[in-house]
Amino acid sequence: MTARTRLLSLLEAMATPHPLDRYLELVDPMTTVRDLRARVVAVRRATADTVTITLRPTRQWRGFRAGQFVQVGVVVDGVRHTRCYSPAGADRDTDIELTVKAHAHGLVSGHLRERVEVGTVVTLSQAAGTFTLPTPRPPRVLLISGGSGITPVMSMLRTLVAEGYRGDVTFLHYANRAEGVPYLAELRACAAGNANVNIVLAYTDSGGGDLRGRFGAEHLDVAAPWWREAETYLCGPASLMRSVREQYDRHAPGDRLHVEEFAPVVASPDPGAAGxxxxxxxxxxxxxxxxxxxxxxxxxxxxxxxxxxxxxxxxxxxxxxxxxxxxxxxxxxxxxxxxxxxxxxxxxxxxxxxxx
The missing domain is CATH 3.10.20.30 (Beta-grasp domain)
Known part of the structure; x- marks a missing residue:
């Protein structure tokens, strides 16, 4: 045990019954000994139902790998609630960018969309999750997302571009319409500035995209004819995830499809429950x-x-x-x-x- 650790243990013993950080937060919530927190340093509302928040974490932050998630805790009406979100920035970024979609009955997402402001302090977990790019990078990468599932694969795209990756990358994203794509301008600029990056947008409710309607087997052949040989990373609504899985199960067996799900498990109560x-x-x-x-x-x-x-x-x-x-x-x-x-x-x- 180091001298610093012994001193910290002594101070925490003296602070009983509360951890030392409970007292420090009364002076400055960003001054912590053990707790990981972050301050909101930027807020941008790019679409009607999303908010993009930039967090600056305390010194305990160990960084993240593209595709991972963090737990963010916010106080709503005096009660702290915790939710999981995927950083959308490149994994070498020091700040954490989150894009949150407000759901109709989402307590936390609605609070963040309407009420979060610069200066807000949130609790934060270290990054976790295995939905990540392999090292070394594969020669071809297909990123598929829908709705708010764009964030982890956006992080992967940004990371690959920042690294100077030269393999083939196709980013296939599903949205109701163009106005619902949080990173639309950046995606188009990324394709224009990188010959190896192909952005394919599919709109389910309107025209104007590269593809029209919900996912179908033909979409893969149009977006990335080489999809059977690529490492594919998928995150989005349950219906999209299910359709893509079925396609890969039939035509690309193996472990090339990697998925991340951010929806609570929905299971009907067991009618035969007893005990x-x-x-x-x-x-x-x-x-x-x-x-x-x-x-x-x-x-x-x-x-x-x-x-x-x-x-x-x-x-x-x-x-x-x-x-x-x-x-x-x-x-x-x-x-x-x-x-x-x-x-x-x-x-x-x-x-x-x-x-x-």
Missing amino acids: ATTFRASGVTAENTGVSLLEQAEAAGLTPEYGCRMGICFSCTTVRASGCTRNLRTGELDSDPDTPIQLCVSAAVGDVTLSL
């Missing part, structure tokens, strides 16, 4: 309704920690002391005792006891 879920530390037992254990906990009045609600951030990990659970994404059953599970993507199968 009870016991939250041991809370002294609460609730009927198993077949929904996710996170939803069951909240319905029982508990407030477990969570971040993404989609199984990628692990914030809601809790020990299952006994019983059997089903993974809502894969359908896999697991009954090993004293095993960490993710509440947001797990449902009880019969009686289950959690350490929560």
Whole structure:
């Protein structure tokens, strides 16, 4: 243990019952010992339903790889909420650029779109995720996105261009219309300035794009005739992801398709659900309704920690002391005792006891 670490431990012991950073934030929320935070240094609203935010993180930030995500925490009406977003900038950038699309009932996205301003301080996690470009870079890269799924693949495109990558790159993006593409001017400029970059825009509700309508097998042949040999990176709405997966499963088997999903797992409650879920530390037992254990906990009045609600951030990990659970994404059953599970993507199968 270094002298600095010993001093820090002593100061934190003296600051009990709160961590030292709880006191420092009263003076300056960007002055931290352990916590990673960021200040909003720029806000741009380029489309009717998105906001692009530039964050300047504290010294604890370790950077990111193009395609990864971070957890951002903001206070809305006195309550801190955490969501996952992918940086859109090149991975060598020191600041973090996020483009957030406001959803009709999105508490955090709506707050950021309408109310965030320069000077706002947010909490931040280190970057995580395996949706990244390989090293060395492949000779051909196909980037496919739709809607707000543009951000991680935009980061990949910017990173490749910044590196001076000379392989073939096609960026295929789906939007309702041109007005809904956050980086439209930059994408066009990128294609104009780089002979190896091909930008293909598909508009589902209007003309004027390079392609028209929703994804179809013919789109791949038009956008990137070499798609079967390329490394493909896909992020977008569930319908787009499903259609592209089906095409690759039929005509390009293997592991060339890489996907990132930023939507909560949607699973119908199990009509045959039975048994009870016991939250041991809370002294609460609730009927198993077949929904996710996170939803069951909240319905029982508990407030477990969570971040993404989609199984990628692990914030809601809790020990299952006994019983059997089903993974809502894969359908896999697991009954090993004293095993960490993710509440947001797990449902009880019969009686289950959690350490929560």
